[in-house]
Amino acid sequence: MDKHKYDFLIEEAKKLIQSRYCKEGHHTVVAAALLANNGKVYSALNVGTYQPSISTCAEIITIGMALKENRDLKIEAIACVRDDPAYIISPCGKCREYIADYSDDALVCVPVGAADYEFVPVSELLPNKYVKKV
Numbered sequence: 001m002d003k004h005k006y007d008f009l010i011e012e013a014k015k016l017i018q019s020r021y022c023k024e025g026h027h028t029v030v031a032a033a034l035l036a037n038n039g040k041v042y043s044a045l046n047v048g049t050y051q052p053s054i055s056t057c058a059e060i061i062t063i064g065m066a067l068k069e070n071r072d073l074k075i076e077a078i079a080c081v082r083d084d085p086a087y088i089i090s091p092c093g094k095c096r097e098y099i100a101d102y103s104d105d106a107l108v109c110v111p112v113g114a115a116d117y118e119f120v121p122v123s124e125l126l127p128n129k130y131v132k133k134v
């Protein structure tokens with residue numbers, strides 16, 4: 001795979017957080033961008049609160065925005081960045097569950113070392129995922 005095939009998702013997330021970054025108030029510090037199976041790119045910010053433990057991750061908001069237009073959503077790739085200047089972050093465990101639920105073969109951007117990154121299948125980030133028996 002071309003390592004840079006999905007770099008536009010990183011750039012989309014960076015543009016968004018640079019335009020909305022706010023360390024005060026509701027702490028808007030994370031942005032995510034995903035490429036959906038309908039060919040569209042969706043991006044969103046985290047929804048922070050004064051109580052950080054109940055804030056909602058940018059990845060989950062982004063998935064919700066994509067679902068609004070696409071009930072058969074599949075995630076081809078997703079990237080997430082934090083702060084301004086922005087740097088790539090890995091999705092938290094909860095977001096890995098969400099991503100894998102919508103696409104068990106989604107590619108997820110993760111940092112590698114101090115300055116590099118790669119897109120890896122979500123199944124590598126969440127092996128033996130929880131599944132509901134039917």
Ligand SMILES: [Zn+2]
Nearest residue numbers: 057091092095
């Ligand atoms: Zn998360």
